Amino acid sequence: MIGRWIFVRDAALEGPRSRWGRLALAVIVVLALIVLLPLRLVLGLAAPENVSARSVEGSVWDGRIADLNLGPLPLGTVEAGLEPLPLLIGRAQFSVMREGFSAKAYAGGGVSRANGSLALPDGLGGLPVTAISFTDFSAGFAGGTCTQAEGTMGLTLASLGPLLPDAIMLSGKARCEKGALVVPMRGAQGMEQLTLRLTADGRWQADLTLSGLSQVTADALRAGGFDTRPGGIGIATSGTF
Template identity: 75%
Template sequence: MIGRWIFVREAGMTRRGWLALAGLALLALIVLLPLRLVLGMAMPENVTARSVEGSVWDGRIADLNVGPLPIGTVEAGLEPLPLLIGRTQFAVSREGFAAKASARGLSHASGTIGLPDGLGQLPVTSLGFGDFSVAMDGGQCVSAEGTLSLTLASPGPLLPGPITLSGKARCDKGALLVPLRGAQGMEQMTLRIAGDGRWQADLTLSGLPQETADALRAGGFDARPGGIGIGTSGTF
């Protein structure tokens, strides 16, 4: 009797019913798709994390790093609308920082990231984003907007305190270029990031007292017209 009932139920399933059942199974698979799996396929190799948990739509990434930049532990989820044009984009956020990230770059980033290890030879303590966006294509910067800011710990004992510089981002000869200036215009830095992740930063300080300039030169700065400066570089 039980076998006959199962046979009748199967015989009664219409083609539309089987398609609906298959659609529900596919929907369940998509909803439960692990974030770890999609993130591993969609993000560049320099993106690392201690752990990735949850579904692709609502997950958590612990100790996220983009190259040497420690983003921290973030909530992350795949955005459905960009999928309609074939683009994989994630919304990531934590207290004090939010952005949209894809393999092509970053968009609408706002907030602050601490840099405990500095930036090369520069004692940069934090990196700030003001509605910052950059898009790369074929290893070339194709669009950039918004602002970046850097806070440097005092580079010498004779300077009064931290230095904050900020500037507008733009593309220049295929690289991301951000000319930054301090509030008084006496501190200037040029930050250039190429599509392959190589970056260069050049800091110039002007208008310093002679004894302060001499102390900084002894610490690695070099003399420049109107001031002193130091350059450094690395790879993201």
Template identity: 65%
Template sequence: MIGRFIFVRDKALGRRGKLVLAGLLLLALIVLLPLRLVLGWIAPAAVTARSVEGAVWSGRIADLRVGPLPVGTVSAGLDVLPLMIGRGQLSVERAGPAPFAGKAYAGVGGTGLSSVSGVLPLPDGLGDLPITSLGFDGFSMRFSAGQCAEVDGTVKLTLASLGPLLPDAIALSGKARCENGKLVVPMRSAGGMETLTLRVGGDGRWQADLALSGLPPEVSAPLLQSGFAARPGGIGIGTSGVF
């Protein structure tokens, strides 16, 4: 009896009714699509999280991490308009006393980040450098076919004390640019005695080179014993890794 009722109802719907019903079912599936599935499609393997909760349009990612960069717990959602041009774009935002926000995308035109602003604490440093935080101000970048295609904005970082004779933290900043297919950020301190150049390739491999100039011998000698190397006009150290 129930099967007969469904058959009669199905006949009564007609072709237009069936299309409407199918459309509503598809819309329901899209609206209720789990965020964790979309994150798996858009994000590279270096992106990890403790948990991903909620629907694709409004969810929560706990302890989001991009390689060595801990982003923290963020609210996240897929943006609708970029889908019209074949691009999956995810917006993330971390509220609180140290806010952070940005967009990550993949699809037509390449992969990249846009409208990134805020500070990421680095309790474990970055490679062999005691970098305590990495900041972004209006930062955007796009890689296409493994090459840096366009970039804009400022990158900042804070370097912890390098020893008893250099007790103060060092703040450096610089404008990002594309150079020989890589993302390059030449940073300088306010006094100009400390410089750091960060290079990132399309495969996620990065290199950072720190140079210190104008140091007296009694200050540079302990650093030379801890891994720094002598250079024209000063000393320096390099490190590398993968995002």
């Protein structure tokens, strides 16, 4: 009788209902692993090499990244999470948000719907840039070429000296040009022009031209590293993100 009961029990465990039970358990385990997947692990696999952070906490869907840096661009501490809907078309897209700034970043290099401003305490190369701003800004690269660029980018430059005591604010529309992301910017008076160029390998160039300056002001800036340009003076700088 005991042997027959064991046989019946084993047969029940091997039946269709038991197989469905094991499948359901496996699905639950997989879903739990997905839900609890650490953001740190996914970020390590998906983020470009020039991304660094002090710490990464939380799940891939709802995490926190402390002191996030994209090359020389400090994003600070942000809330970040993988968005599920873009996964349906094979795109790993993250929402990134902090006070005064938000954006969508996706694996492989690219950003969309960036809005807000970020401080640049170390400047931008040889330019005393104090902040960078975005308005509905999007940019993407594929195969080493700029494939998408739209929206507005702006830069704020600190005073260039006692003869130019006011900060300079420039902005312009982004576009793709000869495989690079290019943003030609102008100041409010049109006397300040800056062109920012970024290639897929992270190299950037910034060229600033100032016109309409007095001879005394122009001479002072030339003594500080500016060169003579047609109609004004200028300075160029470059680096790598």
